[in-house]
Amino acid sequence: MPEGRVIEGEVDINRIVEDLSEKAGEGMGAIVVFIGFVKGSVDGKRVERLDYEVYEPYTSQHLQRIAEEEMDEGVMDIRIYHRHGNLRPGEKTLYIIVAARGRKIAFEKARRVLERVKHEPPIFKLEHREDGDYWVFGDGMRLSREETLPEKRLE
Amino acid sequence: MPRVSVRYLAAVADYTGRKEEEFELPDGATVKDLLDVIREKYPRVAEIEKRFPLLILRNGVNAKLGDRLGDGDRIALLPPVSGGGCLNSLLIIMCGGARCLRGGL
Numbered sequence: 001m002p003e004g005r006v007i008e009g010e011v012d013i014n015r016i017v018e019d020l021s022e023k024a025g026e027g028m029g030a031i032v033v034f035i036g037f038v039k040g041s042v043d044g045k046r047v048e049r050l051d052y053e054v055y056e057p058y059t060s061q062h063l064q065r066i067a068e069e070e071m072d073e074g075v076m077d078i079r080i081y082h083r084h085g086n087l088r089p090g091e092k093t094l095y096i097i098v099a100a101r102g103r104k105i106a107f108e109k110a111r112r113v114l115e116r117v118k119h120e121p122p123i124f125k126l127e128h129r130e131d132g133d134y135w136v137f138g139d140g141m142r143l144s145r146e147e148t149l150p151e152k153r154l155e
Numbered sequence: 156m157p158r159v160s161v162r163y164l165a166a167v168a169d170y171t172g173r174k175e176e177e178f179e180l181p182d183g184a185t186v187k188d189l190l191d192v193i194r195e196k197y198p199r200v201a202e203i204e205k206r207f208p209l210l211i212l213r214n215g216v217n218a219k220l221g222d223r224l225g226d227g228d229r230i231a232l233l234p235p236v237s238g239g240g241c242l243n244s245l246l247i248i249m250c251g252g253a254r255c256l257r258g259g260l
Contacts, residue, residue, distance in 0.1 A: 053164065055162065055164055055231055055233070057215075058215035058231075061215060120236065121236060122212070122231070124166075124236065124237055126165070135165060135234070136237045137166075137234055137236075137237055138235045138237060141235075143166065143206060145166075145169065149169045
């Protein structure tokens with residue numbers, strides 16, 4: 001069954017692959033696993049931490065909807081898990097697992113799901129770097145928090 | 156009189172100085188009416204659209220400025236989303252086996 005949701009910790013990839021293998025049946029020819037990690041360097045600056053903010057339950061609902069909507073011809077199953085909270089470089093942040101009839105469909109579907117996850121659900125990123133904090137919008141556009149934060153602190 | 160909760164997400168909360176609050180509006184009030192109230196309360200919000208398009212969700216789905224507010228509605232103001240990105244990635248293959256709406260602020 002397709003599934004998409006926000007998670008806190010890591011997932012057991014082996015367990016998911018086994019689960020997909022058992023449920024997809026004999027027609028399955030490939031499983032593609034995409035794992036995203038927090039980068040340790042951006043624009044030549046060291047990244048100390050990435051804070052992911054989500055808007056639950058709507059973020060999980062949107063991830064679930066993407067998984068269900070992408071279940072078309074030749075696709076046997078889709079799982080999407082996006083972590084939230086404060087993550088450090090090298091930590092896993094996004095998992096996309098696609099089981100399909102063949103490798104071509106599986107690769108293309110994983111790429112399409114990734115693009116939708118990057119652009120659709122309410123997920124926000126604050127990058128803490130050695131040269132300051134930056135909000136990250138869309139495809140890598142950044143805005144220094146020195147420009148957004150008022151003098152007073154958040155309540 | 157509808158009472159609604161408003162959530163300011165990510166960078167939007169920097170402009171308002173808080174993450175959430177409640178508003179009580181007159182019967183028949185719309186999303187646009189609510190935005191006008193927010194704009195008046197937080198003049199810095201006017202800076203937002205100079206930086207990025209503001210998105211509006213009503214109970215989790217994209218809102219229209221003309222939508223009438225209902226009691227208990229959950230409104231969210233948010234910047235462009237940024238899920239997944241900033242990543243190094245690992246790809247393994249195993250064989251065999253809010254339409255977004257500009258807020259008008």
